[in-house]
Amino acid sequence: xxxxxWKQRAYRVLDRIVPTxxxxxxxxxxxxxxxxxxxxxxxxxxxxxxxxxxxxxxxxLSRHGVAQALAHSEEFRRQVPIADVLLSMHxxxxxxxxxxxxxxxxLDLGGTHQGYADxxxxxxxxxxxxxxxxxxxxxxxxxxxxxxxGSKGATVQSALGPVEFAFHSMVxxxxxxxxxxxxxxxxxxxxxxxxxDGDSVVRxxxxxxxxxxxxxxxxxxxxxxRLRSSQLMNDDHQxxxxxxxxxxxxxxxxxxxxxxxxxxxxxxxxAAGQFDEAEASANPGVFAAAEDCLLLALVARKPATGxxxx
Numbered sequence: 621x622x623x624x625x626w627k628q629r630a631y632r633v634l635d636r637i638v639p640t641x642x643x644x645x646x647x648x649x650x651x652x653x654x655x656x657x658x659x660x661x662x663x664x665x666x667x668x669x670x671x672x673x674x675x676x677x678x679x680x681l682s683r684h685g686v687a688q689a690l691a692h693s694e695e696f697r698r699q700v701p702i703a704d705v706l707l708s709m710h711x712x713x714x715x716x717x718x719x720x721x722x723x724x725x726x727l728d729l730g731g732t733h734q735g736y737a738d739x740x741x742x743x744x745x746x747x748x749x750x751x752x753x754x755x756x757x758x759x760x761x762x763x764x765x766x767x768x769x770g771s772k773g774a775t776v777q778s779a780l781g782p783v784e785f786a787f788h789s790m791v792x793x794x795x796x797x798x799x800x801x802x803x804x805x806x807x808x809x810x811x812x813x814x815x816x817d818g819d820s821v822v823r824x825x826x827x828x829x830x831x832x833x834x835x836x837x838x839x840x841x842x843x844x845x846r847l848r849s850s851q852l853m854n855d856d857h858q859x860x861x862x863x864x865x866x867x868x869x870x871x872x873x874x875x876x877x878x879x880x881x882x883x884x885x886x887x888x889x890x891a892a893g894q895f896d897e898a899e900a901s902a903n904p905g906v907f908a909a910a911e912d913c914l915l916l917a918l919v920a921r922k923p924a925t926g927x928x929x930x
Contacts, residue, residue, distance in 0.1 A: 621697055648676040648751040651683045661700060666675070683825040695929045701902030705884075709915060711831060711904040712883035713807065713838055716917045719906065721834050722748040723803030729790040729821070730809030738778040739785075740807060743826045750781040754796075759787040791817045793824040801828050806837035822873035832924035835875055838917040839866070841910070848895035863910040866918060875920035881906050882913025 643654065652672045656664040663689030664672070667692070672689075676682040690696060702708040717850040731740045732755055740754045776783045786795065790806070791813055804825040810818050825835045845853045852860055860867070867877050889896030890912045900914045910916055 624845075632922050644660075646683070648673045651676060652686060655683070655687045655690055659687060659700070660693075660695060690811055701898070702904060703898075703901060705897050705901040705914075708901040708904045709884055710744075712906065712915065715904070715906050716838055716881070716883060717741070717746050717807075718743040720746060720805070720836050720919070721803065723801075723834065724751045725801045725803070725830075726750050726753045727793075727796065727801045727804045727825075727828060728753060728755045729804065729806040729825075730757055730812070731755045731805065731807060732785070737774075738776040738783045741805060742778045742780055742783065744807070746780065748780070753778075753781060753783045755783060755785050756790050756793075757785070757787060758789065781885075789813075791820050791824070793828055798827055799830040799833075801833060802830055803834045803836065804829055806835075806839075808838060808840075810837055810928070811839050811852075811854075811860050818869060819873070822869055822875070826874045826922055827921045827929045831922060833922045835870065835920045835922070837866075838883065838915050841882060841913055841916050843911070844890060844895070844914055847889065847893065848897075861916065863916050870918065870920045875922060877918055877920045879917075879919035880910050881908060881916050881917045881919075882910035883907070883915035885909065885913050887912045 643651065646654065649669075652664055652669055655672075656662060656669070662741070663669075671682065672686050676683065676686060702711065726741070728739060728741050736743050739753070741755070773785050773787065775785070788795070788810060805820070806825075810821060813821065822835075824913055829835065840853045840860045841863065842865075843862050852858075863880060863882070867880055869890065870877050883904070883906060884900045885905070885907045886896055886900040887903075887909065889899050906917060907913055
């Protein structure tokens with residue numbers, strides 16, 4: 621709910637006349653109270669407030685340590701739900717990313733980041749160093765207006781390794797040799813091409829992967845989003861798959877699907893046939909019941925032997 625006009629005016633006056641004391645200089649009791657208010661959205665309980673205040677006063681915990689303890693507490697995870705569904709999906713995608721297999725040579729389809737020059741894979745939290753990461757995306761002028769930020773093409777040295785950029789369609793991977801990558805990642809991108817072009821993406825991913833290589837992707841769960849509207853989730857999407865459809869597509873392309881998971885569980889809403897954004901937003905993470913989630917998250921592998929193109 622927007623802040624009313626009189627509150628905005630009052631806040632501007634208070635900002636001018638109330639002295640601002642940095643968090644690190646607040647007295648222990650006030651530091652603890654602020655941490656509880658900001659992170660848990662409540663006043664400190666008697667036991668917790670007293671304990672944290674005493675530890676802070678004795679320098680057993682820093683102010684940052686108090687905030688960190690609350691942010692990683694069971695109460696925060698279970699009782700302070702994320703209200704913004706886009707933020708919640710980002711948290712879930714980061715959890716999926718952390719579980720991807722280690723790879724030295726990576727091809728990321730559609731992975732420019734709107735805020736960081738070294739791409740989405742690094743900033744979503746892929747944990748392993750690599751020798752080569754190639755991010756494929758459309759030329760800036762061909763992208764939807766909401767995707768026109770990020771890299772303009774220069775190679776970037778990230779904390780994990782060098783990140784190259786190539787601006788062309790993800791459907792055409794002819795620039796890359798057979799068996800030249802160990803991991804192909806498609807994050808929220810396969811829904812942007814037609815079903816037939818999606819088949820081409822799968823075939824090309826299979827070709828450029830070395831035997832035993834991985835094809836990992838996340839994408840909207842079509843049947844769940846249709847509970848919200850008959851329209852696609854985003855006007856730039858061309859198709860949104862059901863989990864069985866996506867598994868069948870990968871299997872037909874020669875892959876073995878080793879994990880078929882979902883992100884952002886909406887179990888009660890799906891059971892009732894209703895789109896419940898608040899439920900899904902409050903349940904970030906990676907779940908086994910893919911059909912009950914907002915996003916699908918699949919991990920597939922090219923067979924290590926006998927892996928000629930299907």
